[in-house]
Amino acid sequence: MGRDRDQHIVIVGGGTAGWMAAAALARLTSARVTLVESDAIGTVGVGEATIPQIRLFNRGLGIDEAEFLRETKATFKLGIEFAGWGAPDTRYMHAFGTIGHGAGLLPFHQYWLRAQAEGKAEPLGRYSLNERAARALKMQMWPAKPGQPAPDMPWAYHFDAALYAAYLRRHAEYHGATRIEGKVAAVGRDSESGDIASVTLESGQAIAGDFFIDCSGFRALLIEQELHAGFEDWSHWLPCDRAIAVPCATMGDFTPYTRATARSAGWQWRIPLQHRIGNGLVYCSDDLSDDEAEATLLANLDGEPLAEPNRVRFTTGMRQRQWVGNCLALGLSAGFMEPLESTSIHLIQSSIARFLQMLPNGRPAPALVDEFNRQAAFEWHSIRDFLILHYRANGREGEPFWDRCRSMDLPATLSAKIEQFRASGYIHREHEELFTEPGWLQVFVGQGVLPDAYHPLADAMPSVDLERMLADIDRGIGGIVDSMPGHAQFLRAYCMPGGKP
Ligand code: FAD
Secondary structure (H helix, E strand, C coil): CCCCCEEEEEEECCCCHHHHHHHHHHHHHHCCEEECCCCCCCCCCCCEECCCCHHHHHHCCCCCCCHHHHHHCCCCEEEEEEEECCCCCEEEECCCCCCCCEEECCCCCHHHHHHHHHHCCCCCCHHHHHHHHCCCCCCCCCCCCCCCCCCCCCCEEEEHHHHHHHHHHHHHCCCCEEEECCCEEEEEEEECCEEEEEEEECCCCCCEEEEECCCCCHHHHCCCCCCCCEEEEEECCCCCEEEEEEEECCCCCCCEEECCCCCCEEEEEECCCCCCCCEEEEECCCCCCCCHHHHHHHCCCCEEEEECEEECCCEEEECCCCCCCCCEECCHHHEEEHHHHHHHHHHHHHHHHHHHHHCCCCCCHHHHHHHHHHHHHHHHHHHHHHHHHHHCCCCCCCHHHHHHHHHHCCCHHHHHHHHHHHHHHCCCCCCCCCCCHHHHHHHHHCCCCCCCCCCCHHHHHHHHHHHHHHHHHHHHHHHHHHHCCCCCHHHHHHHHCCCCC
């Protein structure tokens, strides 16, 4: 029983995934942590929008939020605006947090659906504090006045990915992690178990370890090239296979939300940071050439480009097994889904959390490895379905890419979800599923997937109560948003050392 010695965990790769793993393991476990990264290869250099769960990760590492915002040139993020997905001239927001509030037996949206049918409801976003604050370019995380409750407003961040990795590196090294620069040229295996025993650098230096974490990016050096974990390809559902990214100058105040604008054969992201805006076009190479993609992106920037465009090719899907023997894949080596809902960094975080729960004591037990892989597959599949919904429910008629997306076959799990919502507005979230009911609701409604009927019990509320409830929520949110400072003003004051607005 018990550990006879601390394990040595070797991380291959020093992008966001590698340094998140190193920072967490160095801080939270007694393992000896070594990270190998190659300056010559570098990192993918994108990945700047997050979802609120990132705050749990940072908190777990004991990170001070104001310092983090300063160091990574971050801004706050209250949601994602989708422009041109329902139809070219429409926009809606997937805002974090709740919509309306509990109203008896049913979720709020059932009463909203009834009011909508009766012509008494405002658009859904009017009942979301996050959306209203985002659209007003406001932000505040604590009570407007002493004695009042803090606004119930989950937030995430946009940050500079390179600065975040550098910041985490300082944390990891402070807690004892060792960094070795060099390119892994060979992998040594244990002849009996088949486990990875060591990695050898081009310099000839061999690094032996008990456990290996593959953070080598799309190369998937250990998990695929060495262990052949297999890849589940989802490009028939998510056909975009390339991206081109370019930062541009900031013009005016920064929005506290990401924007995803549908284009002729893909979509463009806009991620506002303190010092620049991150932009990129995700597209399908069957429908758009690389030159056309670059021209589209450069024609749709807020300010002057600040660097040469960065081109990335990818295949959407996931590793069939993300954990094999004594090797765990994290980040791009585990698989890739486009950043439409900013989920990749979260998937790194959730895998680290799951791994810590199952932290092996010596050789990993196959039952734990299997359970890890089952949970990961469930999480990835449910995110995949959510992304597919955006494509399938598009309203961009007459554009070949989007016409194809509207008629594609769906995974059975997503078909069932859409049918359930259409039947009576029913949305069910399984345990471990990332996206919440309000998340699904906003995409359904925002892209014109509406139920045939609302829940029959919504009729039990007297009309006068229904109208009063909606008006109260609308007015209450309006009052909170009015009292908030502007996002840029709040951020500047909060980021000043010791500063609080
Ligand atoms: P990388 O950054 O590629 O790092 C790989 C590391 O492995 C590097 O340090 C490299 O030097 C090292 N390496 C490779 N081979 C060797 C070797 N032989 N020897 C030694 N070292 C080696 N995620 C989000 O959450 N939000 C977003 O908005 C978002 N946008 C994205 C946009 C695009 C176009 C893409 C492609 C991804 C996006 N992502 C986003 C995903 C996000 O960028 C990644 O999840 C994240 O950066 C993690 O990357 P990584 O660390 O796995 O890989």
